[in-house]
Amino acid sequence: MFYVCLLFFQGYNRCCLVGHDWGGTIAWLFAIHYPEMVTKLIVLNCPHPSVFTDYTLRHPSQLLKSSHFFFFQLPCFPELMLSINDFKALKALFTSRSTGIGRKGRWLTAEDLEAYLYAVSQPGALTGALNYYRNVFR
Structure with missing residues (x-):
């Protein structure tokens, strides 16, 4: 979304918007609320919000599988749980075979993991990341 804002600051009033995963959610919502600003919308790996809601309620x-959305609604507690014991839960999440971040068949290197952990350990960074989840119901 930063790039969309940057385009508008540079004088553009319409864009071709592309989003993937969480960026797809944001792209869908942007296009729904500001259709006059989007000439084309490309969303990868993210269903339309109403389709996701309907499916989730029926299944x-x-x-x-989406229960973490509800856990992350709690104030402060998710940040505490994810950061205790030197971010042990995040380390496990990033490196697990079922949830880990893969890159062309390779898992995170020690340096990659260190970079992620350094980023989320900065003041307010983990809260900023969780705010995606906290705003999904608004």
């Missing part, structure tokens, strides 16, 4: 298994 309890998806609701369980």
Whole structure:
């Protein structure tokens, strides 16, 4: 979304908007609320918000898979849980075979993991990341 804002500051009033995953959610919502500003919308790996909501309500298994959305609504507690013991939970999340971040068949290097952990350890960074989840119901 930063790039969209940058374009508008440079005098553009319309754009071709591309989003992936969480960026896809933001792109969908931007296009829904400001359709006059979007000439084309390309969304990868993210269903339309109403389709996701309908599916989730009809399939309890998806609701369980999305339970972290509800956990992250709590103030301060998710940040505490993710950061205790030197970010042990995040380390496990990033490196797990089922949830880890892969790159062309390779998992995170020690340097990659250190860079992610350094970034989220900065004051307010983890809260900023969790705010995506906190704003999903607004």
